[in-house]
Amino acid sequence: MHSFxxxxxxxxxxxxxxxxxxxxxxxxxxxxxxxxxxxRKGMAVPPSHRTRSVILLDFDGAFGTGGHGTTEGCLIALxxxxxxxxxxxxxxxxxGILAIAAxxxxxxxxxxxxxxxxxCEEAKRNLAINGIEGEIVVTEGGIGSVDGRFDIIxxxxxxxxxxxxxxxxxxxxxxGGFAIxxxxxxxxxxxxxxxxxxxxxxxxxxxxxxxxxTLALESEPDLAHPPVSRKRx
Numbered sequence: 001m002h003s004f005x006x007x008x009x010x011x012x013x014x015x016x017x018x019x020x021x022x023x024x025x026x027x028x029x030x031x032x033x034x035x036x037x038x039x040r041k042g043m044a045v046p047p048s049h050r051t052r053s054v055i056l057l058d059f060d061g062a063f064g065t066g067g068h069g070t071t072e073g074c075l076i077a078l079x080x081x082x083x084x085x086x087x088x089x090x091x092x093x094x095x096g097i098l099a100i101a102a103x104x105x106x107x108x109x110x111x112x113x114x115x116x117x118x119x120c121e122e123a124k125r126n127l128a129i130n131g132i133e134g135e136i137v138v139t140e141g142g143i144g145s146v147d148g149r150f151d152i153i154x155x156x157x158x159x160x161x162x163x164x165x166x167x168x169x170x171x172x173x174x175x176g177g178f179a180i181x182x183x184x185x186x187x188x189x190x191x192x193x194x195x196x197x198x199x200x201x202x203x204x205x206x207x208x209x210x211x212x213x214t215l216a217l218e219s220e221p222d223l224a225h226p227p228v229s230r231k232r233x
Contacts, residue, residue, distance in 0.1 A: 029049065035104075036054075036104075038055050039055070040057065055104065058129055069210035070182040070183050073212065073214025074180055075097070076214075077154075077207065081152055082107065088102040088151065089152070089153045090112040091153060091157065092156060093123050093138065100136070103136055111136070111139065112136055113139045114138075115142055153173055153177070153178075155179070155181050159183060166195075170199050170200075170201070173219050175222035179217045179219065180215075182214040192215075193215075200219060202217060204217065
């Protein structure tokens with residue numbers, strides 16, 4: 001298990017008011033992890049960052065600008081989990097930032113869901129800004145509105161919401177797949193880990209960023225059909 005510490009849609013407004021700085025990179029792009037650069041359309045990309053995948057964002061009311069520790073943690077976890085060719089479900093997509101990141105990391109198919117109609121429209125606008133309109137399915141609704149199972153599920157939600165959705169989340173996860181869960185406050189983390197003991201999920205990465213926890217878990221493999229090998233860090 002890897003542990004990282006950084007001090008430096010479907011989502012309750014509470015999480016947004018706990019530290020997402022929505023204007024923090026309006027004047028210059030922000031690098032996250034080793035792969036991504038967040039920028040607004042028209043921003044100049046510094047020469048030192050031109051090897052990064054640029055995610056262009058415009059945002060109104062939806063969550064997910066990269067300014068919150070939960071979003072940053074999910075982006076880094078996606079970067080670590082993906083090697084290309086995966087199917088990815090982004091639950092509570094907000095601005096669409098995680099769905100766009102998964103597409104840029106080479107996912108074979110990305111589906112994004114959110115119960116908030118305005119968030120879905122905002123996500124679609126961001127797909128268009130990034131030139132990938134139509135390449136990611138954006139669905140208004142919950143997990144049950146999506147067919148099939150996925151190699152990777154990212155859910156940046158609050159802990160009580162994750163608890164309530166865990167049966168549905170694990171039901172949509174392929175054997176040997178990864179669940180990336182965030183929106184967990186530090187004080188909630190150990191009780192949440194105890195709750196997860198009822199599920200066939202093995203923690204493989206834990207991150208703490210500005211007081212918020214991101215957890216990546218691997219589901220039990222189907223030994224008759226081993227999953228495609230993915231990156232480990």
